[in-house]
Amino acid sequence: xxxxxxxxxxxxxxxxxxxxxxxxxxxxxxxxxxxxxxxxxxxxxxxxxxxxxxxxxxxxxxxxxxxxxxxxxxxxxxxxxxxxxxxxxxxxxxxxxxx
Numbered sequence: 764x765x766x767x768x769x770x771x772x773x774x775x776x777x778x779x780x781x782x783x784x785x786x787x788x789x790x791x792x793x794x795x796x797x798x799x800x801x802x803x804x805x806x807x808x809x810x811x812x813x814x815x816x817x818x819x820x821x822x823x824x825x826x827x828x829x830x831x832x833x834x835x836x837x838x839x840x841x842x843x844x845x846x847x848x849x850x851x852x853x854x855x856x857x858x859x860x861x862x
Contacts, residue, residue, distance in 0.1 A: 775820035
C-alpha cells in the first residue's frame with residue numbers, strides 16, 4: 764500500500780476488513796479464546812466498529828499495525844519455517860501492506 768492509499772480512509776478500512784475476515788477464518792491452533800488470531804480478530808472488530816470516515820487512514824492503519832504486531836511475528840516465524848498455509852501467506856502480505 765503506498766502513502767496515498769494509507770491516506771485514503773476507505774482503502775485502509777477495506778483492507779482491514781479483509782484482514783479481519785481472514786483472521787476470523789483461521790483455525791484455532793492454540794485452543795480457545797487465547798488463540799492469537801482469535802484475540803486479534805476481536806481487537807480488529809472493535810477497532811473497525813469505532814473508526815469513522817473523518818479519521819485519517821494513516822492513523823487507523825497505525826492503530827491496526829499495533830494490534831497486528833503479534834500475528835505478524837507468528838506469521839513471519841511460520842514463513843521462516845515453511846509452515847504458512849496459503850491463507851496465512853495472504854494474511855502476512857496484507858499486514859505487511861500496512862507498513
